[in-house]
Amino acid sequence: xxxRSLDVLVICGSLRKGSYNAALARMLPGLAPAGLALRSAPxxxxxxxxxxxxxxANGFPAGxxxxxxxxxxxDGLIIVSPEYNxxxxxxxxxxxxxxxxxxxxxxKDKPVALQSAAGGILGGARAQYHLRQSLTSIDAVLFGRPxxxxxxxxxxxxxxxxxxxxxxxxxxIKQQLAGxxxxxxxxxxxx
Amino acid sequence: MPNVNVLTICGSLRKGSFNGMVQxxxxxxxxxxxxxKPAPSFAEMPLYNADIQNSTGFPAPxxxxxxxxxxxDGVIFCTPEYNxxxxxxxxxxxxxxxxxxxxxxAGKPVALQSASPGPLGxxxVQYDMRxxxxxxxxxxxxxxxxxxxxxxxxxxxxxxxxxxxxxxxxIKQQLAAxxxxxxxxxxxx
Numbered sequence: 001x002x003x004r005s006l007d008v009l010v011i012c013g014s015l016r017k018g019s020y021n022a023a024l025a026r027m028l029p030g031l032a033p034a035g036l037a038l039r040s041a042p043x044x045x046x047x048x049x050x051x052x053x054x055x056x057a058n059g060f061p062a063g064x065x066x067x068x069x070x071x072x073x074x075d076g077l078i079i080v081s082p083e084y085n086x087x088x089x090x091x092x093x094x095x096x097x098x099x100x101x102x103x104x105x106x107x108k109d110k111p112v113a114l115q116s117a118a119g120g121i122l123g124g125a126r127a128q129y130h131l132r133q134s135l136t137s138i139d140a141v142l143f144g145r146p147x148x149x150x151x152x153x154x155x156x157x158x159x160x161x162x163x164x165x166x167x168x169x170x171x172x173i174k175q176q177l178a179g180x181x182x183x184x185x186x187x188x189x190x191x
Numbered sequence: 192m193p194n195v196n197v198l199t200i201c202g203s204l205r206k207g208s209f210n211g212m213v214q215x216x217x218x219x220x221x222x223x224x225x226x227x228k229p230a231p232s233f234a235e236m237p238l239y240n241a242d243i244q245n246s247t248g249f250p251a252p253x254x255x256x257x258x259x260x261x262x263x264d265g266v267i268f269c270t271p272e273y274n275x276x277x278x279x280x281x282x283x284x285x286x287x288x289x290x291x292x293x294x295x296x297a298g299k300p301v302a303l304q305s306a307s308p309g310p311l312g313x314x315x316v317q318y319d320m321r322x323x324x325x326x327x328x329x330x331x332x333x334x335x336x337x338x339x340x341x342x343x344x345x346x347x348x349x350x351x352x353x354x355x356x357x358x359x360x361x362i363k364q365q366l367a368a369x370x371x372x373x374x375x376x377x378x379x380x
Binding site: 087100 | 203204205206207233234236238239240241242273274275276277278279280281282283284285286289315319322323325326327
């Protein structure tokens with residue numbers, strides 16, 4: 001792992017096409033250091049709402065299995081998510097709830113970095129702290145600082161192209177991605 | 192006391208849910224004048240996506256749940272904790288109705304209950320719920336809190352009936368407090 005490029009999965013917490021967080025996720029490959037290869041996670045849009053009776057009767061839905069497989073295969077994860085009602089979007093939390101029930105639980109020992117963008121002054125920080133709480137329960141290894149919290153998002157993305165144009169945010173993201181590369185190489189479970 | 196109508200929302204979808212058992216126990220523990228009924232299910236709601244909302248409007252089960260919340264004098268959540276937080280399905284339902292005009296939780300008295308097999312009885316999910324409810328302008332009852340820890344032994348194995356007397360006592364106290372709270376802060380007229 002010392003030399004090879006790291007495979008990092010990017011998960012977006014919003015399902016809408018024009019999402020600022022999806023726009024942020026699309027920016028990441030252009031801001032990543034040479035040692036990080038980023039790819040988008042399969043969508044969680046078609047995973048049904050968690051119901052233990054479904055799990056017992058039919059097993060895990062294909063969408064949940066595909067999502068978990070992608071997480072397992074990655075060296076690390078970056079979750080880029082909006083905040084809904086001061087917390088994690090239900091759809092993203094539902095995907096986490098499903099895979100948390102799997103035997104080879106995919107978040108276990110997985111390095112994870114968090115990013116959020118939002119229209120307000122807190123930039124989705126509360127969703128990030130709830131994610132830290134939930135991911136602790138499933139033994140993910142959470143990257144600390146710098147945090148990427150993009151406040152007042154509509155002012156920082158190009159209205160038409162949705163490209164992130166704020167120099168301060170861009171610089172912070174570069175720092176986080178560079179820090180995350182070192183973090184993943186340091187904390188990864190050798191196997 | 193005048194009649195108070197309270198809607199109960201269970202955060203779990205599985206049939207054998209302990210929180211479903213708690214929800215079903217509530218009518219027998221309610222003070223006189225408080226009528227409790229289970230909310231319509233959120234099981235059929237799609238995952239929230241603003242593009243769905245903009246192209247086809249709010250899905251029918253979202254409107255049905257919101258109407259039921261609006262019509263109630265108060266709402267009680269009985270929910271498990273998933274991964275130290277709110278179950279995704281329940282949060283998804285909250286996310287949907289939060290986008291409605293005439294947002295149904297605004298000014299609505301809310302009480303929280305949780306049951307889990309662990310020692311904390313779902314303590315963490317309740318604090319997440321409180322935060323989401325602040326954003327929605329709900330009026331959340333403070334005390335007494337109902338955390339049913341090590342819950343597996345507190346229900347009848349066959350009937351699912353809540354048989355733990357101390358727990359029944361706590362719930363009675365909360366429901367009585369909730370009735371007073373609704374009388375105090377609830378929408379007049």
